[in-house]
Amino acid sequence: MSEPARERDHRDGARAVAPLAIAVLGFGASYGVLARAAGMGVLAPIVMSATTFAGSAQFAAASILGTGGATVSAITAAILLNARYAPIGVSVAPYLTGGFWSRFLHAQLTVDETWAVAAEGEGRFNPKVLLGAGLILYAAWVLGTILGVAFGDVIGDPANWGLDAAFPALFLALLVPQLKDRKTLEAALLGAAIALALTPFVPAGVPIIAASAACLLGLRETPPATPHPGTTP
Amino acid sequence: MSMSTTWIVVIAVGIATIAIKALGPVLLGGRPLPPRLAGPIALLAPALLAALVAINTFGADRQLVLDARVPGVAAAAVAIWLKAPVLVVIIVAAAVTAVVRAVAG
Numbered sequence: 001m002s003e004p005a006r007e008r009d010h011r012d013g014a015r016a017v018a019p020l021a022i023a024v025l026g027f028g029a030s031y032g033v034l035a036r037a038a039g040m041g042v043l044a045p046i047v048m049s050a051t052t053f054a055g056s057a058q059f060a061a062a063s064i065l066g067t068g069g070a071t072v073s074a075i076t077a078a079i080l081l082n083a084r085y086a087p088i089g090v091s092v093a094p095y096l097t098g099g100f101w102s103r104f105l106h107a108q109l110t111v112d113e114t115w116a117v118a119a120e121g122e123g124r125f126n127p128k129v130l131l132g133a134g135l136i137l138y139a140a141w142v143l144g145t146i147l148g149v150a151f152g153d154v155i156g157d158p159a160n161w162g163l164d165a166a167f168p169a170l171f172l173a174l175l176v177p178q179l180k181d182r183k184t185l186e187a188a189l190l191g192a193a194i195a196l197a198l199t200p201f202v203p204a205g206v207p208i209i210a211a212s213a214a215c216l217l218g219l220r221e222t223p224p225a226t227p228h229p230g231t232t233p
Numbered sequence: 234m235s236m237s238t239t240w241i242v243v244i245a246v247g248i249a250t251i252a253i254k255a256l257g258p259v260l261l262g263g264r265p266l267p268p269r270l271a272g273p274i275a276l277l278a279p280a281l282l283a284a285l286v287a288i289n290t291f292g293a294d295r296q297l298v299l300d301a302r303v304p305g306v307a308a309a310a311v312a313i314w315l316k317a318p319v320l321v322v323i324i325v326a327a328a329v330t331a332v333v334r335a336v337a338g
């Protein structure tokens with residue numbers, strides 16, 4: 001990746017996820033519809049979007065509740081789906097230099113898409129981009145949920161619009177510029193292989209956590225001396 | 234399902250997710266990672282991004298499937314190779330998937 005002309009800020013983060021915000025709005029609405037159909041009422045789905053703010057976990061919990069599954073299964077599935085946020089949180093932590101509440105806020109807005117657009121390669125993350133992107137996607141997700149529970153099935157299935165393909169397309173667009181050397185390429189291929197190989201055998205969410213083990217390839221040799229985040233201009 | 238069941242799930246998942254997300258940033262925030270971890274952490278983004286691409290393209294409820302997402306993501310790959318902006322990449326993926334789905338029924 002070529003060196004950016006200037007450091008990215010909040011607006012760059014907001015701009016980077018803007019196209020995805022439409023897809024997130026659509027999926028928020030379909031979550032609202034599904035959650036209401038599953039008998040979760042009006043307020044609970046909105047509270048869940050505002051607090052959990054993690055699509056796949058919320059869909060899993062709603063569909064398990066809607067099909068009469070056990071409370072414990074719904075909770076366990078959702079937590080397994082969100083477990084990847086532990087390593088993701090550790091990866092951004094060195095770049096969150098604010099006080100407790102600032103770090104806490106950034107952490108809550110760190111989801112797959114915002115983390116991916118905030119990545120600047122070689123393990124560096126831009127907290128301003130993370131915040132700008134996070135606020136846009138959070139607003140889209142909560143607003144979408146409200147629209148879904150309030151107005152029901154107005155847009156129909158987001159899949160009819162191909163919106164489910166928007167997410168892997170974004171992740172691919174953010175992955176490709178990072179594949180600069182052999183080690184990064186190997187980690188990416190191993191991560192994808194682990195995730196695909198485990199999918200038929202373990203609950204959803206586990207393949208993604210397991211894929212993070214591919215980063216252990218980085219232990220093979222001593223890493224180059226990377227500058228401390230505070231020392232860049 | 235009772236309303237209290239719903240609220241138990243909403244509150245339990247909410248608290249657990251908030252805690253999982255906060256763990257790293259709140260406990261380790263602002264401090265450089267131990268040098269031994271720098272190598273693995275640098276590879277976490279490519280490994281997880283590739284896994285997210287794979288699962289979101291082929292995964293469906295504990296199965297691997299080939300459906301309309303595959304041509305959509307393939308078209309996105311071509312757009313990326315042609316150095317299209319991310320917005321175009323996303324629109325191409327959604328449009329191709331939507332068309333294939335509509336045609337294939």
